[in-house]
Amino acid sequence: MRNERDLDRIDRAILFHLQQDGRLTNVELARRVGLTPPPCLRRVKRLEEAGIITGYRARVDPAAAGLGLEVMVSIEVSVSDLKTLEGLEAAIGGYEEVVEFRRMFGTPDYYLRVLVADYAAYEAFQFEKLIGIPGVARVISQPTMKKIKVRD
Incomplete structure (x- = not known):
């Protein structure tokens, strides 16, 4: 996987769902994209290794954290x-x-x-x-x- 053009429909669905909720379990992510868990996990790992998925983080409401x-x-x-x-x-x-x-x-x-x-x-x-x-x-x-x- 070299660039964005190498992403298929399922890769893009994985990225979409992980951007919405990075805490999805692999089982739930696989269900949402129409795969079984093992190939879904392989795809996620491949996206990470290719540098397309660069990390996971918590989103913090700045105002609630005192940065309004x-x-x-x-x-x-x-x-x-x-x-x-x-x-x-x-x-x-x-x-x-x-x-x-x-x-x-x-x-x-x-x-x-x-x-x-x-x-x-x-x-x-x-x-x-x-x-x-x-x-x-x-x-x-x-x-x-x-x-x-x-x-x-």
Whole structure:
């Protein structure tokens, strides 16, 4: 199995059901995709070994965990030397508040998804952590009003 084109209907069904509930037993998963348990387990193992299934995790409601404010942050940088950019990425990537971090083509240079308790916590994060990183030229923050669709 090399890529997505090598996936058949049953592989895609396995992926769909595991994305909906990663705690499904092999017996239940096999029932849902129309296989017996042994071949279903072999397919799951093959998908894992191929790197298509990269792991299993619990989904946590951020608000219930005390992280009720989500902020989408765009960052523009003022430098292009590799060492400074690597330092910036290491610093931002290490912050617990940053749950998603992407380098973009074009402008802005980076997008972050930040989860914090409230506006005061975000202000502290921005001024104590983001603003002081060498190379950061501009930070634009957009708090999330409402999530319409989320796919993990």
